[in-house]
Amino acid sequence: MVSPLPGAVGISGLRVYDWPTADGLCGGSPHAHLTCAEAYVVVAGEGSVQTLTCDGFAETPLTPGTVAWFTPGTVHRLVNGDGALHIVVVMQNGGLPEAGDAVFTFPPETLNDPAAYGRAATLDPAARADTARRRRDLALEGFTALRARLDDGDPAALHDFYRSAVSLKAHLFPEWEKRWQTGAFAEALRTGAQLSRLGAGDIGHLTEAAVHRLEPPPERAFGMCGRLDTYVP
Template sequence: MGVSRLRVYDWPTADGLRGGSPHLHTACAEGYVVLRGEGSVQTLGSAGFAEHPLHPGTVLWFTPGTVHRLVNGSGDLEILVLMQNAGLPEAGDAVLTFPADVLADPGAYARAAAVHDEASARARRDLALEGYAALRERVERDGPAALAGLHAAAAALVRPRVPDFHDVWTAGPAAQAARTGEQLRALREGRSEHLREAAVRSTAPVPGERYGMCGRLTVWDLTAAPCC
């Protein structure tokens, strides 16, 4: 799992709300644990458009392909984010809901997605909201089938990165799952040698915050202190 703490952007948007950049993940599920504040997450998926309230203690998660937009209702919304397949999101598993012409041009997409400072983070968010507004209108009019174009564009954008994704998955999530299978096999056979390797590890967050898609991120590099 990837772990980060997210202070959702409180920047105003064209529709009068505050929050982050709508996007989807192509290979990873994502979960939220609300730590502070109130808000909501708007989603576009197989059930169409939905809005899910967020308050302290809420746990919410969604699968790949779900377009999600975080809305910071109280201005101080903070979330613990848990990402499946640690390493894949960092390798570029997410795609922003830019307008269709930007999504169709890898160079234009890369330029629009690049963030150097607050101004470029705001510009990226606003462009993603522009595409999201049109997409939501189509989904509410035509149903979930209206997401097909975005999903195809997202798959095309990440396709060149898939070999790297596979390497990350093989070394991380797949290796961990295989190790668990070996441990279960040992237990089924009455063996306990792996329990002698019991250990405790800890790591501190990477110093400073970074501009994420939905807010200011504090991240932990769990590869420096693997759990098992």
């Protein structure tokens, strides 16, 4: 049996979309996570991550070797500056992002209609690239409107988005809690137990040491921000 990744995090390789958008930039679909922090380790290429928080709009440069991370609620948009932006993504609470923790910044008429949101967020198996691009463009439309409200000094802009996102995902919260309990929380408890055993002179868990290895996923998926290799133990 393969153990969870260290700390029960999630790890993915991400090649950010090089598709141009309405504002002339290339990149991914703006979205936010409700319970997970996210970190970027830039492997190659250059670009930036545009973010919206209650402090307003910001843009963080991304170059090889950069490590950048942000907490839940940060609306973020990856921009592929040179067409070659390649990132290793480290996600808190591995399993929760894959279970729907992320919410696209679709316009309110889509975000507040679960059926419409589901249609807009789901990729057509027969045209994954086309529907991923349309999904990205719709999320960018909502992102642009959110940014405009924040730039105009409207502090309720993100509060409205957060309330809509929570309402949209509320039915999933019990499942997320189970994933957290058996994942990140269980790993933290395991560390506590190991510390107690070490304090008592018990070396038992050290004698159970093991090495694990994961092969790259067989098929690169169309993710929110680019072509995605998600490593699942």
